[in-house]
Amino acid sequence: MKKIRFTPISLLICMMAFIGFAPASFAQTDATTPAAEKSMEVKRIALVDLDGVLRAADANNRVRELLDGQRAKFQEEFRAIEVGLQQSERDLLAKRELMAKDEYDKLVTAFQARVSSVQKEIQYKRQSIDNAYQKALAISVAWRSK
Numbered sequence: 655m656k657k658i659r660f661t662p663i664s665l666l667i668c669m670m671a672f673i674g675f676a677p678a679s680f681a682q683t684d685a686t687t688p689a690a691e692k693s694m695e696v697k698r699i700a701l702v703d704l705d706g707v708l709r710a711a712d713a714n715n716r717v718r719e720l721l722d723g724q725r726a727k728f729q730e731e732f733r734a735i736e737v738g739l740q741q742s743e744r745d746l747l748a749k750r751e752l753m754a755k756d757e758y759d760k761l762v763t764a765f766q767a768r769v770s771s772v773q774k775e776i777q778y779k780r781q782s783i784d785n786a787y788q789k790a791l792a793i794s795v796a797w798r799s800k
Contacts, residue, residue: 717790721783728779735772742768 746765750758 714791717787721787721790724786725783728776728783732772732776739765739769739772 742765746758746761749761753761
C-alpha cells in the first residue's frame with residue numbers, strides 16, 4: 655500500500671476548505687422565512703449574439719467544405735497512385751520467375767522504397783489538411799471572441 659505524504663501547503667488547504675465550508679453547511683440548516691428565501695433567489699439571464707453565432711457557423715461550414723474538397727482531391731490523386739502501385743506489384747510478381755534473384759531483389763527493394771515514400775506523402779498531406787483545419791478553427795474562434 656502506498657503511503658500518502660501531506661505537505662504543509664496541502665494540509666493548510668485542507669484545513670481552510672473544512673473551516674471555510676463548515677459555516678456554509680450550518681447556514682443551510684437554519685430555518686429561514688419564505689420572504690428571505692425569495693430575496694436570495696438567483697435568476698439567470700443569457701444574452702446571445704445570434705448574428706455572431708450564425709456568422710461563425712457559416713465560416714466553420716465554409717472551412718469544412720473547402721477542406722473536404724481538398725481531402726477528396728487528394729483521395730482521388732492517391733487512388734490513382736495506388737492503382738499504379740498495384741499494377742507495378744503485379745508486373746513485378748510476373749517477372750519473378752524470369753529474372754535472376756539479385757535483379758529481382760533490387761526491383762523489390764526499389765518498389766518497397768516507392769511504396770514507403772508514397773505512404774509518407776499521404777501521411778504528410780493528411781496531416782497538413784488536419785493542421786489547416788485546426789488553424790482555421792482557431793482563427794474562427796479568435797474572430798468570434800472579438
